[in-house]
Amino acid sequence: GRYRLSRGLNVRNAESIVIEGADAVNTILDISEGEGACINLSGGNDVTLRNFTMVGHSGFAERDQCGILRTLGSSYFWGFGAKGCNAVSIGSTQRVLVENCHGRRMATECFVSGSRSRGTAEKPNDAHCKQTTYLRCSAIDCGRNAFNDVMCGSENTSVLNCRIVDVGGCAWEGASRFVRFQGNYVRNAGTVAMGNLGPANHDETFPELGAGQHIIADNVFESVVPYGGCAVRAAVGATQVLITNNLFVNFGSSAVNISGRSDPTHYPTATATIAGNLFDMTEIDEKSTARIAVDVSGANVIVSNNQIYVRGECDPQVTAIKLLEPAVNLNIHNNLIRNCGVGILAGRGAATVTEVVDERTFALGS
Numbered sequence: 065g066r067y068r069l070s071r072g073l074n075v076r077n078a079e080s081i082v083i084e085g086a087d088a089v090n091t092i093l094d095i096s097e098g099e100g101a102c103i104n105l106s107g108g109n110d111v112t113l114r115n116f117t118m119v120g121h122s123g124f125a126e127r128d129q130c131g132i133l134r135t136l137g138s139s140y141f142w143g144f145g146a147k148g149c150n151a152v153s154i155g156s157t158q159r160v161l162v163e164n165c166h167g168r169r170m171a172t173e174c175f176v177s178g179s180r181s182r183g184t185a186e187k188p189n190d191a192h193c194k195q196t197t198y199l200r201c202s203a204i205d206c207g208r209n210a211f212n213d214v215m216c217g218s219e220n221t222s223v224l225n226c227r228i229v230d231v232g233g234c235a236w237e238g239a240s241r242f243v244r245f246q247g248n249y250v251r252n253a254g255t256v257a258m259g260n261l262g263p264a265n266h267d268e269t270f271p272e273l274g275a276g277q278h279i280i281a282d283n284v285f286e287s288v289v290p291y292g293g294c295a296v297r298a299a300v301g302a303t304q305v306l307i308t309n310n311l312f313v314n315f316g317s318s319a320v321n322i323s324g325r326s327d328p329t330h331y332p333t334a335t336a337t338i339a340g341n342l343f344d345m346t347e348i349d350e351k352s353t354a355r356i357a358v359d360v361s362g363a364n365v366i367v368s369n370n371q372i373y374v375r376g377e378c379d380p381q382v383t384a385i386k387l388l389e390p391a392v393n394l395n396i397h398n399n400l401i402r403n404c405g406v407g408i409l410a411g412r413g414a415a416t417v418t419e420v421v422d423e424r425t426f427a428l429g430s
Contacts, residue, residue, distance in 0.1 A: 065091065070098040072150075078108035078157065085115040088164050096121040096169065101153035101176075107191065109158035113165055120149035122171035122207040124252075127232025127291070130171045130207035144208055148172035151203075156180050156217075159195045166202045167210075173233070174203040174210050179217035179240075184269055193218040193240075201226045208233035210253060213240035216261060216275040222246070228253045233291055239301070243278045250285045255292030261301025261331050270331070276302030286313045294318035298362065301331035309340045316347045317355055324361035324390045324413075327428070334363040343372040345382045345404065352381045357404075361388040361413065366395045373402035380405035389413035 072095065075081065083103065085091025093102040093116055102118040105111055122130050122144070130144040151167030154160055154177040167174035179193035196218065203210035203226070210228045213221050218240035224247055228235045231253035236245055239261050250256070259276040276298065285295045294317060298305045305322070312319050320341075326332045343357040357372045372384040383406040387394060390413055401407045419427040 067093050068097065069093060069095045069102060072098075072100040072102050072104050072153075074104045074106065075111065076106045076108070078105065078111045080110040081108075082112040082114070084112070088115050088117050088166055091116050093118045095119065095149050099147050099149055101150035103151070104153045104155075105157040105160065106155045107157060111157055111159070112161045112163070113152060114161075114163045115165070117166045117168065118151040118170075119168045120151075120170040120206075121147070122149070123169040123205040124207065124230040124232050126171070127207045130232065144171040150174060150176055152176070154178070154193065154196060156192055158191065158193065160193075161197050161199065162201060163199045164201065166204070168205055170203070170206045170208070172208055173212040173214075173237075174206050174231075175201065176209070176212040176214060177218050177221065177240075178214040181217040181269060182219065193221070195220045197222045197224065198226055199224050202228070203231055204229045206231045206233070209237055210234070211236045213238040213243070216240055216270065223248060238278070239275055241273065241275050241277055244281075245278065245283065246281045248283045250283060250295070252287050252290060254289060255294055256280060256296045257292060258298045258305060259300045259302030259333055270301075274303045276333075277304040278302065278306070280305070280307045280310065282309050284311045284313060285315065285319070287316065289317040294321045294356075294359070297321040297323060298333050298336055299323040300326055300333060302333045303335050305336040307336065307338045307341065310342075312341070312343045312345070312357075314348045315343065315345050315355070316349060316353065318359060319343055319345070319355075319357045321356075321359040322362040322365050324363060324388070332362070336362065336364070337366045337368075338370065339366065339368045341370045343370065344375065345372065345379065346375040347379065347381075352379055354381045354383075356383045356386050358384065359386045359388075360394065361391050363391055364393045365391065367399065368395070369398045371400045372404060373400070374404060376403070378403040378405060382406070383409055385409070387411070
């Protein structure tokens with residue numbers, strides 16, 4: 065049946081529980097006049113959610129209202145904070161399977177997880193997210209993110225064979241460890257964003273364990289990116305990233321970015337392989353805009369065995385591979401590039417110097 069919710073369903077400290085609908089077509093949790101997560105998991109272990117469709121109140125057309133709103137007397141405010149809704153929210157539940165569950169018109173992250181850290185060898189914490197799997201799910205017509213791990217404490221999250229279409233925020237955003245984003249279809253959705261490890265979402269285990277480790281493989285990306293500037297990005301702290309065997313179809317936006325930009329409050333990004341991908345950068349709409357297939361400014365990156373091309377006439381707006389400082393230790397080989405305005409472009413990084421501290425140190429501007 066269809067269930068109209070003013071608030072979500074809370075499951076606290078579960079022990080081996082299954083919440084299952086009859087099927088995803090006829091079992092609908094409708095929070096369009098309420099707020100919060102349709103299903104909220106807090107603590108516990110071994111939870112399975114299966115066969116639901118969950119409907120919120122803010123779709124792709126409302127993405128600007130759900131996003132950053134500039135304010136007088138302060139910096140900004142996330143619009144979804146006024147009245148948010150999620151499909152599923154997971155907080156430090158150890159093992160979760162979300163199968164054949166579908167989110168529509170969610171104002172906040174559609175599927176979101178956060179967790180305490182697993183701790184250190186001296187102070188271990190066993191009650192953290194050890195495995196979260198989203199299988200054959202979808203996020204369609206949503207105001208903000210499709211899938212999200214908000215803290216680096218979560219481990220072993222998998223987004224498998226899912227469909228992400230018309231999403232006004234990130235298709236995936238994660239600061240967590242050991243993530244697989246595989247076999248998914250993404251169209252007209254924001255960036256698969258890895259990293260974002262600022263002071264608020266990393267812990268004392270980072271120097272030893274790292275975070276932001278991702279495998280982005282066997283996915284199809286189509287059309288354009290309405291939020292985030294590119295389809296896949298590793299930034300501020302993501303390490304050990306594989307971007308392999310993905311297909312980019314009629315791609316009118318930039319595709320892959322390994323960003324070396326950082327600041328005193330964030331870790332740098334490094335160590336990635338971009339290999340075996342097929343970038344069809346053909347613009348099928350009326351206007352072609354400037355875009356880059358592979359953009360690298362992070363260190364220790366391999367770019368190999370990719371095809372980057374435009375069908376038909378050469379498109380002067382397309383740069384196949386761009387390499388910028390502060391990148392070091394790059395290996396670029398065996399890529400096939402056709403009909404792009406620029407094949408391989410190398411350049412210096414640029415910044416504004418606000419203060420010269422001494423002969424070897426200076427402060428950057430914003």
